[in-house]
Amino acid sequence: MNWDWNAVVDFLPHFRDGLIVTLQALALGSVVSFALGLVWALLVRTPTRWVSWPVGVFTEFVRNTPLLVQLFFLFYVLPEWGLTFSALTTGVFAIGLHYSTYTMQVYRAGIEAVPAGQWEAATALNLPLRRTWTVVILPQAVRRVVPALGNYVISMLKDTPILMVITVPEMLGEARLYAQETFRFTEPLTVIGVAFIVISYLASVLLRTLERRLVR
Amino acid sequence: MTSGLWELVLRGVWVTVQLLVFGGLLATAVSFAVGIARVDRRWIVRFLAGVYTEVFRGTSALIMIFWVYFVLPLAFGWQLVPMWAAVLALGLTYGAYGAEIVRGALNSVDPAQREGGIALSFSPWQRMRLILLPQAVPEMIPPFANLLVELLKGTALVSIMGMGDLAFSGSLVRLALQESVEIYTYILLIYFVIAFLLTRAMRALERRLKAGVGRAPAKAGGARARVPETAGAGGGA
Numbered sequence: 001m002n003w004d005w006n007a008v009v010d011f012l013p014h015f016r017d018g019l020i021v022t023l024q025a026l027a028l029g030s031v032v033s034f035a036l037g038l039v040w041a042l043l044v045r046t047p048t049r050w051v052s053w054p055v056g057v058f059t060e061f062v063r064n065t066p067l068l069v070q071l072f073f074l075f076y077v078l079p080e081w082g083l084t085f086s087a088l089t090t091g092v093f094a095i096g097l098h099y100s101t102y103t104m105q106v107y108r109a110g111i112e113a114v115p116a117g118q119w120e121a122a123t124a125l126n127l128p129l130r131r132t133w134t135v136v137i138l139p140q141a142v143r144r145v146v147p148a149l150g151n152y153v154i155s156m157l158k159d160t161p162i163l164m165v166i167t168v169p170e171m172l173g174e175a176r177l178y179a180q181e182t183f184r185f186t187e188p189l190t191v192i193g194v195a196f197i198v199i200s201y202l203a204s205v206l207l208r209t210l211e212r213r214l215v216r
Numbered sequence: 217m218t219s220g221l222w223e224l225v226l227r228g229v230w231v232t233v234q235l236l237v238f239g240g241l242l243a244t245a246v247s248f249a250v251g252i253a254r255v256d257r258r259w260i261v262r263f264l265a266g267v268y269t270e271v272f273r274g275t276s277a278l279i280m281i282f283w284v285y286f287v288l289p290l291a292f293g294w295q296l297v298p299m300w301a302a303v304l305a306l307g308l309t310y311g312a313y314g315a316e317i318v319r320g321a322l323n324s325v326d327p328a329q330r331e332g333g334i335a336l337s338f339s340p341w342q343r344m345r346l347i348l349l350p351q352a353v354p355e356m357i358p359p360f361a362n363l364l365v366e367l368l369k370g371t372a373l374v375s376i377m378g379m380g381d382l383a384f385s386g387s388l389v390r391l392a393l394q395e396s397v398e399i400y401t402y403i404l405l406i407y408f409v410i411a412f413l414l415t416r417a418m419r420a421l422e423r424r425l426k427a428g429v430g431r432a433p434a435k436a437g438g439a440r441a442r443v444p445e446t447a448g449a450g451g452g453a
Contacts, residue, residue, distance in 0.1 A: 002291075061404070061408055064365055064369075064407070064408050064411035064415075065369070065407040065408050065411070066368075066369040066370075066371075066372035066373075066383065066407055067369065068369075068372040068373060068375070068376075068383055069372055069383050069386065069400060069403050069404055069407065072383075072386070072390075072396075072400060073396070073400040073401075076390065076396035076400070077396050077397050077400065080395075080396065080397065157276075158275070158277070159276065160276075161276045161278040161279055162278055162373070164278075164376075165376055172276075172278065172279060172282065175282075176282075179286070185286035185287055185290055186286075186287045186290055186291050189279065189282055189283050189286060189287050190283075190287065192279060193275050193279050193280075193283060196274060196275045196276055197270070197271055197274030197275055198274075200274045201270065201274055
């Protein structure tokens with residue numbers, strides 16, 4: 001086993017570039033998944049079977065198929081349909097879409113956990129449906145599910161290396177590039193592996209604090 | 217698509233199924249070993265098992281795969297056959313998630329059951345094998361079913377290392393046909409069907425195991441089966 005600290009130092013600027021891209025993809029992907037997940041959760045609850053059923057099937061399909069293949073699908077198929085996006089945009093959309101099918105279930109659980117009395121009170125006060133959702137149900141539901149959503153942000157972090165395959169220069173992409181230039185695999189791969197452990201551990205500590213703050 | 221290309225896809229399906237079966241077996245073994253170690257009486261065993269889960273759940277599966285493929289041969293001189301390298305990386309990673317499921321299910325067994333075992337002077341190993349596991353295992357099945365689907369999705373990652381699984385055969389067909397909609401739709405559908413069959417099989421297994429516990433003389437067993445499952449909730453962290 002030969003470990004070269006110089007290679008680690010050499011790799012650090014690349015590591016920083018990759019870290020920034022990873023965090024960017026993570027932040028944007030989270031936003032997309034939170035927003036889309038809420039849309040799915042609301043659509044599945046619509047009374048008409050013509051909306052709720054296709055949405056249910058679609059999300060089930062996306063949840064049960066590999067993100068990697070979905071990524072290839074979007075990366076190669078969208079240009080064929082005349083829609084060209086940057087690799088990062090495609091990646092963020094793919095990862096956001098994939099995880100929205102998970103956050104959707106989290107939202108659904110949160111909505112179902114709102115006591116029935118809240119619905120009845122909203123009806124008794126003659127609140128229109130829109131206001132019932134925006135000021136009564138969702139604020140209570142979302143507050144409850146923040147920790148569960150946070151768990152999916154951590155899972156998403158661990159899926160960002162997949163974006164490498166569509167040429168997004170995130171951490172693993174940078175490590176591979178560096179390894180191909182210098183033929184040193186051990187150092188860059190170990191550095192980013194440790195970085196992932198540290199980031200996800202810190203994130204889970206942060207999340208536990210947040211959980212204590214929000215859920216009482 | 218020509219029949220030759222379909223044959224390529226079928227060979228990919230076979231590799232994916234192999235990865236799923238072997239990876240699933242290794243992950244199950246790791247889950248039970250580490251999960252049981254996490255409720256051990258000695259703190260050092262609990263601590264080491266905890267470190268294992270934190271480390272393997274902390275990294276991404278893809279980085280594990282890269283590590284096993286590139287660092288193990290260079291650093292330690294172990295060159296594994298691609299299939300076993302992939303199974304090792306997947307099994308160790310998903311086993312760490314499974315360990316949390318096992319730990320959660322073991323903790324959710326009524327403490328009185330364990331105390332009853334002590335009162336009847338069962339040895340710790342007998343308590344685990346005869347009292348705790350038979351009640352905990354049916355509770356583990358639903359989260360394990362989810363984990364298996366995650367593992368199936370994880371097997372696609374090995375195509376990045378050039379292993380000829382389903383996702384890889386998809387890329388080959390795309391290159392051959394210069395057209396992506398059709399082949400990727402088929403590939404996604406095949407993955408979906410495999411996941412669907414897995415979920416169905418696990419549901420049948422759960423019914424059988426729960427019926428087994430329900431028939432047991434202990435009356436409380438059936439009532440506790442409906443306690444909401446909390447073991448899988450912390451999947452991400």
